[in-house]
Amino acid sequence: MESDNEHILLPELKSKGIHLDVKREDLLHPVISGNKFRKLKYNLKYARERGSNIILTFGGAYSNHILATACAGSENGFQTIGVIRGEELKEKWKENPTLVEAHAYGMQFRFISRAEYRKKEDAIWLQHFLKGQHDVYVIPEGGSNSLGIKGCEEILLPSDKAYDHICCAVGTGGTLAGIINSSDPGQHIIGFPVLQSAGTAKDIRNFTSQSNWTLEYSYHFGGYAKTSPLLIHFMNSFKENTGILLDPVYTAKLFFGIFDMAKNGVFPTGSKILAIHTGGLQGITAMNMKLKKQNLTQIQL
Numbered sequence: 001m002e003s004d005n006e007h008i009l010l011p012e013l014k015s016k017g018i019h020l021d022v023k024r025e026d027l028l029h030p031v032i033s034g035n036k037f038r039k040l041k042y043n044l045k046y047a048r049e050r051g052s053n054i055i056l057t058f059g060g061a062y063s064n065h066i067l068a069t070a071c072a073g074s075e076n077g078f079q080t081i082g083v084i085r086g087e088e089l090k091e092k093w094k095e096n097p098t099l100v101e102a103h104a105y106g107m108q109f110r111f112i113s114r115a116e117y118r119k120k121e122d123a124i125w126l127q128h129f130l131k132g133q134h135d136v137y138v139i140p141e142g143g144s145n146s147l148g149i150k151g152c153e154e155i156l157l158p159s160d161k162a163y164d165h166i167c168c169a170v171g172t173g174g175t176l177a178g179i180i181n182s183s184d185p186g187q188h189i190i191g192f193p194v195l196q197s198a199g200t201a202k203d204i205r206n207f208t209s210q211s212n213w214t215l216e217y218s219y220h221f222g223g224y225a226k227t228s229p230l231l232i233h234f235m236n237s238f239k240e241n242t243g244i245l246l247d248p249v250y251t252a253k254l255f256f257g258i259f260d261m262a263k264n265g266v267f268p269t270g271s272k273i274l275a276i277h278t279g280g281l282q283g284i285t286a287m288n289m290k291l292k293k294q295n296l297t298q299i300q301l
């Protein structure tokens with residue numbers, strides 16, 4: 001097939017008659033990689049047009065979106081504020097590689113309790129939190145607003161219409177919604193949620209009217225940022241066999257799922273599958289610190 005996507009030639013796929021390619025969104029930018037690049041593109045453009053100099057956004061301690069926003073803000077002349085889940089991090093954020101790097105790009109932090117963090121979508125809470133500062137442009141957690149999804153609609157190219165199945169990891173669902181919107185109705189878009197959340201399908205439906213998609217809930221490995229020796233082993237052998245590094249939170253679960261479904265005969269012989277590598281590799285450092293503490297096999301770089 002003619003495209004810039006990278007072909008994965010492995011015996012376990014070939015024996016099932018499956019053609020798997022990877023879209024290397026992880027290579028878009030050294031820091032603002034993958035879907036974050038897509039999600040921030042139109043948000044930053046809009047912030048500039050409305051005259052905002054400050055971008056404020058939300059995330060957990062190891063958030064790819066927090067780091068990407070810090071870097072994109074610094075590259076595009078915005079001040080950035082990260083509202084971070086977990087008051088306890090106020091005292092120990094310097095032990096966290098994601099937050100240290102985001103801070104190096106000039107991001108200021110506001111650490112809030114988990115209870116307060118849950119209110120972040122409440123307009124009254126936000127108004128109070130911003131204390132009337134009108135020059136602040138707020139991007140939601142994960143960058144999944146309509147402008148973020150508009151950016152994700154640019155992930156697929158016209159040549160990608162040749163694939164039968166398009167597979168992507170799912171957190172908030174914004175990236176998948178963008179992919180669905182730019183897919184052909186005859187293509188099957190499969191999302192692999194990395195956490196068990198009852199509301200994900202509903203959130204995706206808010207951003208798309210197409211119905212050519214499903215969610216595959218069997219590969220979240222116990223929840224967000226949870227791994228297992230089996231998943232780490234899969235990542236290390238995938239890297240050894242293909243040269244492609246996966247991240248432990250999103251793309252490792254996606255590829256594990258695709259390989260498992262292929263093994264179980266879910267994809268018909270002759271299927272052409274495109275998997276989206278959405279980046280997130282910055283999270284490996286923190287995960288390896290955790291694995292080392294537990295005396296477990298680490299992710300090979």
Ligand SMILES: Cc1ncc(COP(=O)(O)O)c(C=O)c1O
Binds near residue numbers: 035174251
């Ligand atoms: C590397 C990576 N892949 C996939 C996703 C899932 O994206 P979404 O939240 O749009 O579902 C994220 C989420 O933030 C991510 O950081």
